[in-house]
Amino acid sequence: MSVTDAPPLAPAPAEEPPAPRKASARKRLVPYWLLLPGILWLIVFFALPMVYQASTSVQTGSLEKGFEVTWHFWTYWDALTEYSPQFVRSLLYAGTATLLCLLLGYPLAYMIAFKAGRWRSLVLVLVIAPFFTSFLIRTLAWKTILADGGPVVDVLNTLHVLDITSLLGWTEGDRVLATPMAVVCGLTYNFLPFMILPLYTSLERIDGRLHEAAGDLYATPATTFRKVTFPLSMPGVVSGTLLTFIPASGDYVNAELLGSTDTKMVGSVIQSQFLRVLDYPTAAALSFILMAIVLAMVTVYIRKSGTEDLV
Amino acid sequence: MSVLRWIRRNLVVIAGLLTLAYMILPNIVVMVFSFNNPKGRFNYAWQEFSLDAWKDPCGVADLCGSLSLSLQIAAWATAGATVLGTMIAFALVRYRFRARGAINSLIFLPMAMPEVVMAASLLTLFLNMGAELGFWTVLIAHIMFCLSFVVTAVKARVMSMDPRLEEAARDLYAGPVQAFVRVTLPIAAPGIAAGALLAFALSFDDFIITNFNAGSTVTFPMFVWGSAQRGTPVQINVIGTAMFAVAVLMVLGGQLVASRRKKSAQPQ
Numbered sequence: 001m002s003v004t005d006a007p008p009l010a011p012a013p014a015e016e017p018p019a020p021r022k023a024s025a026r027k028r029l030v031p032y033w034l035l036l037p038g039i040l041w042l043i044v045f046f047a048l049p050m051v052y053q054a055s056t057s058v059q060t061g062s063l064e065k066g067f068e069v070t071w072h073f074w075t076y077w078d079a080l081t082e083y084s085p086q087f088v089r090s091l092l093y094a095g096t097a098t099l100l101c102l103l104l105g106y107p108l109a110y111m112i113a114f115k116a117g118r119w120r121s122l123v124l125v126l127v128i129a130p131f132f133t134s135f136l137i138r139t140l141a142w143k144t145i146l147a148d149g150g151p152v153v154d155v156l157n158t159l160h161v162l163d164i165t166s167l168l169g170w171t172e173g174d175r176v177l178a179t180p181m182a183v184v185c186g187l188t189y190n191f192l193p194f195m196i197l198p199l200y201t202s203l204e205r206i207d208g209r210l211h212e213a214a215g216d217l218y219a220t221p222a223t224t225f226r227k228v229t230f231p232l233s234m235p236g237v238v239s240g241t242l243l244t245f246i247p248a249s250g251d252y253v254n255a256e257l258l259g260s261t262d263t264k265m266v267g268s269v270i271q272s273q274f275l276r277v278l279d280y281p282t283a284a285a286l287s288f289i290l291m292a293i294v295l296a297m298v299t300v301y302i303r304k305s306g307t308e309d310l311v
Numbered sequence: 312m313s314v315l316r317w318i319r320r321n322l323v324v325i326a327g328l329l330t331l332a333y334m335i336l337p338n339i340v341v342m343v344f345s346f347n348n349p350k351g352r353f354n355y356a357w358q359e360f361s362l363d364a365w366k367d368p369c370g371v372a373d374l375c376g377s378l379s380l381s382l383q384i385a386a387w388a389t390a391g392a393t394v395l396g397t398m399i400a401f402a403l404v405r406y407r408f409r410a411r412g413a414i415n416s417l418i419f420l421p422m423a424m425p426e427v428v429m430a431a432s433l434l435t436l437f438l439n440m441g442a443e444l445g446f447w448t449v450l451i452a453h454i455m456f457c458l459s460f461v462v463t464a465v466k467a468r469v470m471s472m473d474p475r476l477e478e479a480a481r482d483l484y485a486g487p488v489q490a491f492v493r494v495t496l497p498i499a500a501p502g503i504a505a506g507a508l509l510a511f512a513l514s515f516d517d518f519i520i521t522n523f524n525a526g527s528t529v530t531f532p533m534f535v536w537g538s539a540q541r542g543t544p545v546q547i548n549v550i551g552t553a554m555f556a557v558a559v560l561m562v563l564g565g566q567l568v569a570s571r572r573k574k575s576a577q578p579q
Contacts, residue, residue: 031406035414038395038458042417045455049432056435104330111327125562126331130338131512132558133551136535140543141337144344144355192334242423250425253518257539267427267519274431274523280438287431291424298423 057284067280079285083269090265091293093180093255094248097187101195101244102237104188109199109236110229114208127196135190139257142186146176146258178260186254194243202236203229238305242298249294266290338555345548352542364545368553371544374534378550381531384446385515388453392514393507395454396461397499403462404469421459429456430523437524444526452524453514460513461506468502 057075061067080087112123130138145152153176156162165171170181206229214224230237252267266286273283318325344354348361369375399418402408421429433455437448476498480490518532525533535547 031402031408034398034402034406035408038399038462039414039417041395041455042421042458045433045436045451046421046429047417049429049436052435052439053432056439104326104333107323107326108330109327111324115324115327121566123331125559125566126335129555129559129562130334131516133338133341133555134516134532134535134547136518136532136539137341137547137551138337140355140535140539141340141344144340145336147355189333189337192330246423246425250427250519252427253536267425270427270431271522274434280435283431284435287428291428294425294428295423 053284053287056280057288059281063278072281075281075285076289079282080289083266083286086264086266086269087289087293089180089263090249090267090290093184093187093263093265094245094251096184097191097248098195098241098245100184100188101192102241105192105195105199105240109196109203112196112200113203113206124200127193131193136253136257139186139190139253142182142189142258143177146182146185148175148177152176177258178263180259180263182258183254183263183265186258187248187251190251190254191244191248194247195240198240198243199233199236202233206232234305238302242301246294246298250290341548342552342555345545345552347545347548349545354543354545354548361545364549368546368549371546373529374544374546374550377529377531377534380446380528381515384450384453384530385511387450388457388514389507389511391450391454392457392461392510393503396458396506396510397465397503399458399462400465400469400502403466405474418459418462421456422463426456426519427523430520433520434523444524445528448524448526449521449528449530452520453517456517456520457510457513460509461503464506464509465499465502468499468505472498 055069056067058069058071058073059067060070060072060075108123108127112120112127116123144150147153153162153174156165156176157174162171162174162176165181166173170184171179176182176185210228210232211224214228215221219227250267252265252271255263255265255268267290270283270286270290273279273286277283344357345364346360346362347354347357348359348363349356350358364370399414403411403414430452433448433452437444442448472495477490477495480494481487485493516532518536521530521533522536529537531550535543538544538547
């Protein structure tokens with residue numbers, strides 16, 4: 001196997017180190033010793049669990065009598081049909097949150113990269129700092145912010161925004177809490193930094209003179225953005241959307257804390273099947289279906305966007 | 312008209328600042344409500360100003376125990392993931408070896424997997440092995456998911472390093488260990504530090520994987536989760552605010568030191 005065989009998802013480093021001229025057997029083993037402990041850890045605690053989960057998903061039985069592998073693939077069908085609303089909801093909420101993150105995050109990343117000047121590091125700190133207050137506490141704070149009769153809900157009510165959103169089914173009456181809108185709001189909030197940081201990294205690399213050049217060639221600011229800035233920031237857009245969508249699709253914290261039983265996402269179902277109902281085969285099957293959907297979407301997305309250097 | 316034009320010209324900055332406000336707002340709420348004196352069990356509605364919680368941050372049963380457990384787990388997970396991840400990063404950048412593609416995928420996949428999937432599959436492993444859920448299973452899980460992030464952070468730094476520096480050190484009669492410790496490691500240090508910081512933050516704040524694999528062990532995020540059902544003590548806001556303040560001060564302090572150093576490094 002040649003070292004130029006770049007893996008599909010991660011690029012080989014630009015320059016391969018030159019092969020040592022007289023590599024002794026001991027020296028040739030060095031990389032393997034360096035890799036061994038970490039890779040072993042990933043094999044035993046990441047890859048092997050997937051195998052166990054696959055086997056669990058085709059078992060039948062009960063907690064008292066024990067579970068046995070019976071190749072009962074119907075578990076998958078049953079899980080998919082019974083919990084399809086939660087699957088659809090998860091993908092819908094995660095997709096909406098990702099889109100919102102992009103729309104909200106792009107101006108901020110752009111501002112930090114090009115407009116912040118000497119405030120740049122302070123704004124960056126403010127983007128990262130919320131990480132250090134446990135995200136569960138911050139998510140609970142949204143309960144206060146979106147509380148019934150609170151200032152946010154009052155303003156939205158006065159502006160008749162809630163009339164429109166309830167018509168669309170995003171909110172109910174004059175409540176925001178315990179509705180899809182609250183869950184999407186929480187998801188968007190929680191994963192925004194994961195969108196902003198890669199966007200910022202790719203925007204920061206853009207040479208400011210390109211903007212000037214586009215302006216000299218009579219491009220309006222809008223055209224400059226559409227033809228120069230945005231295409232050049234595509235790597236950031238792709239990795240930002242992935243870093244937002246993947247965790248959001250499996251999240252159950254926002255749905256549980258800010259939503260109601262009508263906003264449950266598939267993560268909640270997996271969690272309760274595993275930890276409360278103790279129906280391990282169904283839980284494992286659900287988890288596998290979620291993994292398959294996410295991996296398939298990620299693969300197609302990476303192919304389509306043509307950006308392969310993400311790692 | 313000039314106001315409209317000003318708004319149009321600064322549209323990006325205005326939108327950016329609004330997003331920033333959206334991101335900071337919950338932190339401000341957490342901070343303000345750490346001075347609340349709530350009626351009832353939940354700290355969601357403002358009642359009156361009080362310093363009680365700040366005077367007695369450990370006044371709630373199990374709260375500080377869970378915090379110290381989280382700090383311990385985060386410290387050990389950071390140490391483990393940083394050592395293992397740095398070794399992998401060096402191997403990936405500096406050496407040729409077989410199965411590079413498979414190894415790269417194995418490192419990438421944990422980052423491309425919804426957390427709940429990893430959490431559930433790890434639990435099936437532990438259940439099948441009959442492992443007792445607790446401190447060790449949580450630590451194992453945290454090292455596992457932090458590892459890939461450390462590899463990515465360190466790899467980026469090592470890739471931008473000039474291997475000739477190490478060769479120069481060897482030419483000047485430094486032994487392989489000496490060259491590594493005196494030359495390579497100091498240059499790679501910022502990448503390793505960034506990886507370690509990321510690992511600490513990820514481990515300390517992790518909820519989903521911990522929720523599945525902790526058994527009856529309660530980390531700080533688990534405590535907050537439980538309190539969301541039973542009643543939220545003001546003290547969790549105090550601890551959240553204190554952590555936020557410490558983190559901001561540390562980052563700003565670090566930047567101050569860095570800019571001082573930069574200034575003193577410049578020729579007078």
